[in-house]
Amino acid sequence: MNIEVCELSKSFGDTKALDRISFFLPEGAIVGFVGPNGAGKTTAIRIMAGLEQPDSGKVMLGNLNMIEYPDQVRAQIGFMPDSMPDSDVIRVWEYLDFYARAFGLRGQAKSSAISRVAEFTNLASLPDKMLSELSKGMKQQVSLARVLLHDPKILLLDEPAAGLDPRARIELRACLVKLAQEGKTIFISSHVLSDLDDIATGAVIIEKGKIVSHGKLTDLSASAAGEFCRIVLSLLELNEQILEQINGLELVESAIKSSNKQIMVKIKGGTANYHSAMVQIFMTGLPIIRTERPDAGIEEIFLKSTKGEVN
């Protein structure tokens, strides 16, 4: 199921949290929602989850308008906040049981749904633990399990990796990739851009309540590459003299050592000068054994698109 956000606006007092934002999320995509602090990410996600009323605009899930048919839409959406707000005096299975009941699951359907999500999120060994005994990472797993209980077609995740250690992040990423393969549309708001780099197929970049850039990651990357054209050179040997030689070339803006025998070269004038720059580099006769041209990641797209201002 796809999501279309049209002209969404929301104000809190004098602060305009969202200013007529519009974007489209295709079915089965993992889309990163990035922006500086206070850009309006959480407000947008909360409106999409039905927790806030927009001042104007609409959110369409397939053919359903979120604002007009909140009950029908809720059944299709799983919303995961940045931390799990709930009672600490109940057990993991009781927590999942409550939400399974809330989503109308009963009897065998409820039991199998709980088993399914517990297995998927590696909680199978924790059902009898009290929520208060869980680490932050485990709580996020429980939260993800809760989101998946009613098998929603769309997942709205607000900073899911916040406060997680590297291992938990990797596990979460793996879970999200699996879910996307099942056809779920995943919309992730995150500050940790490297987390999105590996899994996202698209990005929506927001700043000061306005969308500054959105689309497929490949398109955004190509667009960003216009300014950030880079080449990674692998050499047989690498020393200061070689580095100086490359830095001295006319079309090279900068060359820095990226690893033992690798140099990251930034080309002046972007993609337009790529071929000329490569000719210049090879003409030096340096022992180059491999060249690589990495795409611009979300981080670069983000840096290019935003100015770091907040409302």
Add this chain to the structure above:
Amino acid sequence: MAHFKLSSFADTISHSLADSLNPVLVKDIRESLRSRSLYYCTVLVIFLQVLLFVLNHWSVRDNDSVNTILRFYLMIYLFCAYVPILSLSQNWRKERCSDALALEHTTPLTPWQIISGRIQAFGVLWFTLLVVGMPLPAYLICQEPVTVFSIINSLFMFTAIFFGISFFVNTGGKRTELLNILSVFIFLIAGSHIINAFVSGRNFARAYQWISEPLIVIYFSVLCILLAILYGAGGFKPIRSNRYWIPHFALFLAFLSVPFALSFFVFHSVITVETASGWGGVFLTIYGVIVVSFATLANVRITERCRLDRPKNPLLRIIYWLCGPSAVARYSFGMLLMLAGCAIVCYGQGVITENGLNYDKFNDRGLLFLPSLVMCAWCYSCLTRGICSIFRQKSLSVLFSIIAFTQVINVFSSIVDGDAKIFSLFSPFASLFFDAYELIIWQGSFSLIMSLWLIYTLRHESRRQ
């Protein structure tokens, strides 16, 4: 070891809760079962009963000693019963403050299901505590004549007060210590009335003779808060509505200025039962018509704004179902319904005004209770909703809500008691402590503050638009 046993007990119950139960009820029961206070209080109550039973059995039995035992026991018992309930309502507060409640709203659970689940949870807990705690009082009371009605009435009163205090106090704020102190303070005031009524009154069926005016006020305020929560839109959460401030403003004027101005300039005093006949009755009717009309208008407007196909409020849902998509038809029908309700209430007032208070005829007027109750609760829930949508600050909205509910209390207390100052505008509590002149000053000051606040809010809203 003790902890292990308690956990096992809680787990056994937790596993056996049926699927058909309200999910919120199930969750609240599970949380309560893991509360230590419930176990400690239960054990204390049982121990105390055994002790006092033995004491009563071996001591010289006379009325005074029985009364003393009963009084002592009830003091401890009420406190022991109150602690777990307070703990339950604190869980609700934590849910609200930590956004867990918001998460519940992302599920298909309706606000009505959430509220009713909580009330059911309270009922289960309270019933359990009641069963555990009642053998001794039942034994002592049964030594003298007692009616079933008296027991039902006292239980109902206990329930309303306990639920009302614990829930209400925990709805209003965030600071646990402050809320606990406030809660216990209110509880002590209410509890002392309960104990006195229970011990001294004995036969509650004797036409409420033991009920004093302050007690009626407390009783019905708790009841009305409960009803308002049931009927109101989303409890005390203000509705962020900016567009339709004109009907809200009119509603505010109708609610605040018109009756106040008329009562001051036309009758030169607050309206009481004595002045409610003749022109007073006409005024009351006009007042009622204006208030309920605008209340309905505001409520329908807000629902339209939210673009809800199926409003949460059951009565509004009926209106939508009957009238279809036509907004005019909805307004008209809603107003007709409200007018009918208002007429019933006014008729009730008229009966009292005409006949004065006569407990023998209570049953005739008793027929008016249910429709009056429903209509008033509906009417004031609409008012609350309108008020909350004007005043976005939660604390102020709560304050206004309370003021609105006290209007309902006035109507009921006048029906029951016949001696309360009906429509003493904003506070029956004030009418207990001030005379008419002071009351007008009090209300005038309050109105001024509210008007200033309204102007501020509207200016703020217009700047935004």
